[in-house]
Amino acid sequence: MSRIRIAPYKGPAGGWGSAKSVAKYLGSEHVVVEGPAVLLKQNKPNGFACVSCAWAKPYPPHPAEFCENGAKATAWEITKKRVTPAFFQEHTVSELRTWSDYQLEASGRLTTPMKYDAATDRFVAVDWTEAFAAIGHELAAIRETDPKRTVFYASGRASLETSYMYALLARLYGNNNLPDSSNMCHESTSVALAESIGVPVGTVTLDDFDKTDGLFFFGQNVGSNAPRMLHQLQEASDRGATIVAFNPLKERGLERFINPQDPMQMVTRIETPIARDYFQVRPGGDIAVVAGMCRWLIEADGAAQAKGEAPLLDHDFIAQHTHGFGAFSVWALSLDWKDLERESGLSRADIEKAARLYARTKAAMVIYGMGITQHKLGVQSVQMLVNLLLLRGNIGRPGAGICPVRGHSNVQGQRTVGIADKPELVPLDRLEELYGFSAPREKGLTTVETCKGIIDGTVEAFIGLGGNFLRAVPDHGPMEEAWSSMRLTVQVATKLNRGHLFNGRVSYLLPCLGRIEKDRQASGEQIVTIEDSTAFIHKSKALVEPASPDLLSEARIVAEIAKACLPHNPKVDWDSWVADYGLVRDAIARTYPEQFADFNRRMNEPKGFRRPIAASHREWKTKTGKANFVIPPALHSSFDDGSDDEVLRLMTLRSNDQFNTTVYGYDDRFRGIHGTRDVILLNEKDMQRFGIKEADSVTIETVADDGVTRRLGGLRAVRYDLPEGSCAGYYPECNVLIPIWQHAEGSQVPAAKSVPVRIVR
Incomplete structure (x- = not known):
């Protein structure tokens, strides 16, 4: 941690700031020589898929198809730093718990399978054979008693091949307990879109970005969470497309950008403006904003028709392709502007301006992130965005559609091949036919x-395929306390994180190959596949030598656990699948023929291939057979009803030096915060009324009636431009303030973007 410095950042997204940051991290991970050559293969047809975000991969690609955060993720994986058994001899687990998230992961790559020894409070090296035998013994014993007491978690980075094997392992074991990182972010999307338009994913592709003239962002920070999208936004801005942002904080990537791949821009430092209009909506107020826009559109459309002018709504589309417009129209027109202003935090004039901007576009898309999904009414917030698009026929035609921006690089793909707690999402009959077993039909956890x-x-065993589950979930205190009560915990990982420092009675840490490392099996070097945010499937070819000769691939680890804990099944040849991942792809194609037919050939298409998304072609696989207008139950999506002026709505944030729970450093460049993550961003008026001065130490406490005290102190007060009545702090540190029960209705996504808190005096 460096000296704390808080100062506004005046530069754009990208530019020299990004270039310097990439150079810094290549140096800190000791890959200055080989790093640039590896980066030039990132997200390329014959290279590897980024291990960071899931944003789409253009074809033909840009000369450098990586962003600042993607470069950090690559340097983080190919680092020369190592965590060997000697490291654990030097440090007890109790000591390591005092380290920060950054210090733990910055220690380097894990090299050897380890077992936790409670007597010495240390991890000790073990042989792979011993580890699998012990894990298999414990899992088999639990399965004999009740298979539903074991959980198989997946983080979102595992390939399609490994994910398919992992999901099959869980179902052969006897449950659908397959939670994944989607449960913590975009499950609201999967639930909302399935009901509204009949598909659980977005409808747009990169081609639509070339044809759109309107892009409307809600709750998404493109500059830190999907920076490669800035290429598409720059092109749209240059041709005059309307770009509008709705977000409590002004995020630099949606304000202005310098393309590091444009020599002229880098030399002249001439910035490209992104969003010409930026509306700072109150956290949890997006439903009210969009409802107000819908009200204005419907009202203005009626007035236009009365005058014989062109309609603002697409009445032919509404009549032919939608259900529920009549009731939705009555609801929207009944809304009181005072209520809409109060709940949104915007003026009527601003909401009407946003609606007029939308009405002027010919083809518009809505792009959103977890600022929409992580609320009490996250599902309904997504559905309001769909309602807005349906009014003007903006789904299922070029340049238009809904675009959720996913996080981890294959989190969407994992669901596609079976990692799902809902049995109705998986072709269980087909799995039974292929593998000769009775698939579990009860909903998983x-x-x-x-x-x-x-x-x-009630959960006895936890198998973690990557990720930092214990750090990513809410209620850190109760979760950390309860973790050691489990009989078995197994973590498959590339690096050490805080979640590994809490262990069940039997506990193993299994180091695996990273995606960028060569995976040599019996048939030669293997290729894996992933799915991006736009439902395109891409292959990924590794480039570098493994961090340790003792590392196994994720697929191999899954197969060995399966062999150790399950009865022999002649229809599942785990060893053959590990020897040749092409056989796994054949199995995926047999299981999902509509989506993956001829998988092994099609994965070699330079552009990748897209799964069929029915709503993209105006085919609606909903209960009504049409796209549905859905009326939300309230105008705000927070657990806070706004009746108490002492209560603030807390948003959790990622920094510019972070991806999900991985913290690369202490420089949140775009927000001007350096040297610390222990901050609370506050509106100036709120600071005045609470008597808080800049740099004061602040403690905040969750407002909840469950008898549990959730408090976070030692936070440095930072004056920031965000709506009155709200505040912001970093994830995952602030997760200690989120009750497990405060989650989205219908999706159970933790409500991390509008946590009711108060200042503790």
Whole structure:
């Protein structure tokens, strides 16, 4: 941690700031020589898929198809730093718990399978054979008693091949307990879109960005969470497209950008403006904003028709392709502007301006992130965005559609090949036919339900395929306390994180190959596949030598655990699948023929291939057979009803030096915060009324009636431009303030973007 410095950042997204940051991290991970050559293969047809975000991969690609955060993720994986058994001899687990998230992961790559020894409070090296035998013994014993007491968690980075094997392992074991990182972010999307338009994913592709003339952003920070999208936004801005942002904080990537790949821009430092209009909506107020826009559109359309002018709504589309417009129209027109202003935090004039901007576009898309999904009414917030698009026929035609921006690089793909707690999402009959077993039909555990099960003792075993589950979930205190009560915990990982420092009675840490490392099996070097945010499937070819000769691939680890804990099944040849991942792809194609037919050939298409998304072609696989207008139950999506002026709505944020729970450093460049993550961003008027001065130490406490005290102190007060009545702090540190039960209705996504808190005096 460096000296704390808080000062506004005046530069753009990208530019020299990004270039310097990439150079810094290549140096800190000791890959200055080989790093640039590896980066030039990132997100290329014959290279590897980024291990960071899931944003789409253009074809033909840019000369450098990586962003600042993607470069950090690559340097983080190919680092020369190592965590060997000697490291664990030097440091007890109790000591390591005092380290920060950054210090733990910055220690380097894990090299050797380890077992936790409670007597010495250390991890000790073990042989792979011993580890698999012990894990298999414990899992088999639990399965004999009740297979539903084991959870198989997946973080979102594992390939399609490994994910398919992992999901099959869980179902052969006897449950659908397959929570994944989607449960913590975009499950609201999967639930909302399935009901509204009949698909659980977005409808747009990169081609639509070339044809759109309107891009409307809600709750998404493109500059830190999907920076490669800035190429598409720059091109749209240059041709005069309307770009509008709705977000409580002004994020630099949606304000202005210098393309590091444009020599002229880098020399002249001439910035490209992105969003010409930026509306700072109150956290949880997006439903009210969009409802107001819909009200204005419907009202203005009626007035236009009365005058014989062109309509603002696409009446032919509404009549032919939608259901529920009449009731939705009556609801929208009944809304009171005072209520809309109060709940949104915007003036009527601003909401009407946003609606007029939308009405002027010919083809518009809505792009959103977790600022929409992580609320009490996250599902309904997504559905309001769909309602807005349906009014003007902006789904299922070029340049238009809904675009959720996913996080981890294959989190969407994992669901596609079976990692799902809902049995109706998986072709269980087909799996039974292929593998000769009775598939479990009972709904599995979500992330929130897994947390509850660990706390109440109904979950006995946790297998983690990557990720930092214990750090990513809410209610850190109760979760960390309950973790050691489990019989078995197994973590498959590339680096050490805080989640590994809490262990069940039997506990193993299994180091695996990273995606960029060559995976040599019996048939030669293997290729894996992933799915991006736009439902395109891409292959990924590794480039570098493994960090340790003792590392196994994720697929191999899954197969060995399966062989160790399951009865022999002649229809599942785990060893053959590990020897040749092409055989796994054949199995995926047999299981999902509509989406993956001829998988092994099609994965070699330079552009990748897209799964069929029915709503993209105006085919609606909903209960009504049409796209549905859905009326939300309230105008705000927070657990805070706004009646108490002492209560603030807390948003959790990622920094510019972070991806999900991985913290690369202490420089949040775009927000001007350096040297610390222990901050609370506050509106100036709120600071005045609470008597808080800049740099004061602040403690905040969750407002909840469940008898549990959730408090976070030692936070440095930072004056920031955000709506009155709200505040912001970093994830995952602030997760200690989120009750497990405060989650989205219908999706159980933790409500991390509008947590009711108060200042503790």
